[in-house]
Amino acid sequence: MPASPGPVPTSRQTTPAADELPPSGTLGGERRRSVEQIALLLFITVPFLALIAAVPLAWGRGVSLLDLALLTVFYFIGCHGITVGFHRYFTHGAFKAKRPLKIALAIAGSMAVEGPLVRWVADHRKHHKHSDAEGDPHSPWRYGETVPALMKGLWWAHMGWMFDTEQTPQHRYAPDLIKDRDLRRVSRQFVLWTTVSLGAPAVIGGLVTWSWQGAVSAFFWGSLVRVALLHHVTWSINSICHATGRQPFRSRDRSGNVWWLAVLSCGESWHNLHHADPTCARHGVDRGQLDSSARVIRWFEKAGWAYDVRWPKQSRIDAKRNTPDTKRGENRKETSGAHAA
Template sequence: MLSGEQSNTENFLVKLFAVVPLLALAASVPFAWGWGLGWVDLGLAAGFYFLTGLGVTIGFHRYFTHGAFKANRGLRIALAVTGSMAMQGPVIGWVADHRRHHAFADREGDPHSPWRFGTSPAALARGFWHAHMGWLFDREKTNAQRFAPDLLADRDIVRIDRLFPLLTVVTLLAPAVLGGVITLSWWGAVTAFFWASLVRVALLHHVTWSVNSLCHLIGDRPFAARDKSANFWPLAIASMGESWHNSHHADPTGARHGVRRGQLDISARLIWLFEKAGWATDVRWPKADRLGRKLNPGHSLSLRRSARRA
């Protein structure tokens, strides 16, 4: 299940990438109080947030981890690149960790279960920290040979995995360069770097990590699952549909997580567009009969009218 430990350098870089954007997020309120934030910064931050976030939700998660659809080579490479630019780690390690999570969800072996230390208030507080970001500082490494052999056999993905340091530089510097060019000023580059690089990365980190922590602690559980996954609607937009987590754990290979009527899932909408364009095929849209068998007592299915409609 494991393949040794992170090196000192790897462990330091994980801490650096987790802590520095977090400090930027903490500084954002006083920094924005009356100065240092403009429409260019907001536009770049939103653009890079959704570009890289969808690279994770559609690419790293629904496609590479769960095979919710098949992608042509161009789309596969684009998803691997944009997902890597979210600074959540190289694609192969990310996928291996998440497949391990599903194999042992909320049990021994799950890398980030909030129930790891027990059910008392103190244990859950400790578990929340562990599931949210504490597990990132553990030195243990998931065995990619066991959990992601398909990606290790894909030369394109292996190459992109190795390019993660370069893509990290790109995702941090590209907003600054664009901010400077658009505003024709060095100050525009500085503020864009702060908002669209550091703060954007930190916000996306914590939304993603909240799916690991909050969405295994609180929320609605309409479907039976082997774990304590829950749907947490306040994160639906920010997580691009990932916070419909109980629905996902009930049907892991489904391309749509917000399966019930009214549940917004931006990632599924984009997969639907990829399918219409012919870039994605064999999309696994939710089926009423499959989900109906997993419905918990007291809950109605209320699926969208068409199982194939995103």
């Protein structure tokens, strides 16, 4: 599986005719339709409103152990589906997986309700190609470096970019996924896996408590609140981790390490090393940097389900480490002025 989307067509190259391309990896094709925009708005706002309502509800009446367990289990299934599956495996090829694991990771990532697999991967590959420069789908530095511009950019990087009607060309950035029949099918079944993700906690809660009240409570905490929390943690990697954080490694962008997001992001917030070495299977490479996604990959490797894992080598890590003369200031010079729009 390729770690990058390959060469970008130039003006001299011709775009393949529609009948020469394999089927799209999403039902909506390359452009967001009005119906999809409305569905996206609902997927974002309804769980977010539930997350806001969860604070007074938890304070006033608490949350049951069953609801908390459902929230936690489904959160980390979806989170690792995104981090191990969508990100480290499908986007960057940090390891290879046997077919059952490949399909399982595609489904687990889809249950995070962050969009179809092919679209997610295409967007992220484009992000790495143009990271924090013109062409990046979600850089917080898009509008400039003043405080008002950064505030606007943080909003764009966190969630505003998802409402852009023009989408990353799937056949250009994720052709390998589209050609894979298993992955194309899972990606096009996004609505199905969203339904499973939202419905399963309610079914389990109702069966365990044998009551409609238990089902509704489980749906609120295990579905809505869980999805909203996972959404905003994931989106914080795009926004917060590209606006602040330590940079112990050399990268051509402003990616930083944000320690307080490490547990909830399953290790993704050790973002500086990831941008310095995108195909590395482990992001938290220094002592004390928790990276549960790397641990899960290790378990898959020991079970024989994953192989050819690209674990970090000390010599490679040392070669990419910043020296006192190559701190954040140097990285800023490389990207300064590239984000005015």
